Amino acid sequence: MxxxxxxxxxxxxxxxxxxxxxxxxxxxxxxxxxxxxxxxxxxxxxxxxxxxxxxxxxxxxxxxxxxxxxxxxxxxxxxxxxxxxxxxxxxxxxxxxxxxxxxxxxxxxxxxxxxxxxxxxxxxxxxxxxxxxxxxxxxxxxRASGRTKLNEGLFATGLPNGGKADLPDTLKDLARILPACAGVRRWGAASLDMAFVAAGRFDGYWERRRKTWEIAAGILLVKEAGGFVEPITPGNSILGEGEVICANEAMFDRFAAVIRNA
CATH class of the missing domain: 3.30.540.10 (Fructose-1,6-Bisphosphatase, subunit A, domain 1)
Structure with missing residues (x-):
């Protein structure tokens, strides 16, 4: 095309x-x-x-x-x-x-x-x-994956290094999502994490404190592949605050609820 x-x-x-x-x-x-x-x-x-x-x-x-x-x-x-x-x-x-x-x-x-x-x-x-x-x-x-069961989902994230302020929150995220899913990967390139969600390779991705230029392209890739994209904190701006959560349509609500501890 x-x-x-x-x-x-x-x-x-x-x-x-x-x-x-x-x-x-x-x-x-x-x-x-x-x-x-x-x-x-x-x-x-x-x-x-x-x-x-x-x-x-x-x-x-x-x-x-x-x-x-x-x-x-x-x-x-x-x-x-x-x-x-x-x-x-x-x-x-x-x-x-x-x-x-x-x-x-x-x-x-x-x-x-x-x-x-x-x-x-x-x-x-x-x-x-x-x-x-x-x-x-x-x-x-x-297109985003067609998996529907959270325990079959493979997710991606970033792991803050050193004294980054979001490390405690990320560790809490992992403690909640790891027992509920098939696995979590940390590959070190946010744009590719989101591209892989769009391609159905990952079922979802979340991360805090990303730069605008690291996640801007991925937002559209996921949306146009049929996935859902939102800020982790409802009401925030994805590009403004640099926090994002995305997943396929069937899994998004349950995945987001775990990450948000809702």
Whole structure:
């Protein structure tokens, strides 16, 4: 299926950044045995990918706003539209030579994500969606899983490290959901966690304190695949507070009740 002009711009940008990151990733794998490590190299790889995406998107749509992981938000002449970009989601995986990371690009219109791309270069999987046009992986339509029993559900989340403020809440979440389901995975890339919910690989996902650019694309992917997406705390803003819970339609209410301790 062919997407809109904006969708094609996003896909082209994501693929270009992906090619750059794949080249750098091969070098990162070699650096794992060095004493110095790969931190500086990876930082440069992310900056390079960010520049590729920014140049491609702003050249194609110079009036749109732009926000990304580098923290620099650009207000566009068109205040209703902005690009939301994570040039390297799953940076810690990339740094350690783990082939699970992605390029994530979303287009927001009047506060709603209307088009998105999540590209996994290591696996050659490009997830994309447009409002009203469904979710896709490469050229194949994808849908949220059809599982209905919580005890058969496989869920994904993030595990806060160090002294992160949301660690106690996440540990309480795990204590409630682990006895009730088939398993929980922590894969380290929020955009791919949500893409996998859209593809039916995970039955649901939840996490707190995610950055806007890490989850924006995933919101639309899940919705267009027939899944449900809400903030963990009812009434909050998903992108504003950075908390999200999503699952297939049949399982969402029970999954959300467990996570919310409702």
């Amino acid at each position: 062919l997407g809109s002009a904006n969708q094609n711009v996003m896909i082209k940008a994501a693929r270009a950044a992906g090619r750059s990151l794949v080249k750098d990733f091969r070098e990162v794998e070699n650096l794992q045995v060095s004493a110095k490590g790969a931190n500086d190299f990876v930082a440069k790889a992310e900056i390079s990918a960010e520049e590729i995406i920014r140049e491609a998107l702003m050249e194609a749509r110079p009036t749109y706003g732009y926000v990304s992981g580098d923290g620099k938000e650009v207000d566009g002449a068109d205040p209703t539209r902005r690009w939301i970009v994570s040039a390297l989601d799953g940076l810690t995986n990339f740094l350690h030579g783990l082939p699970h990371w992605a390029v994530s690009i979303a287009l927001e219109h009047k506060g709603e994500v209307i088009s998105c791309v999540v590209f996994d270069p290591a696996k050659g999987e490009l997830f994309w969606a447009e409002k009203g046009a469904g979710s896709w992986m490469n050229d194949t339509r994808i």
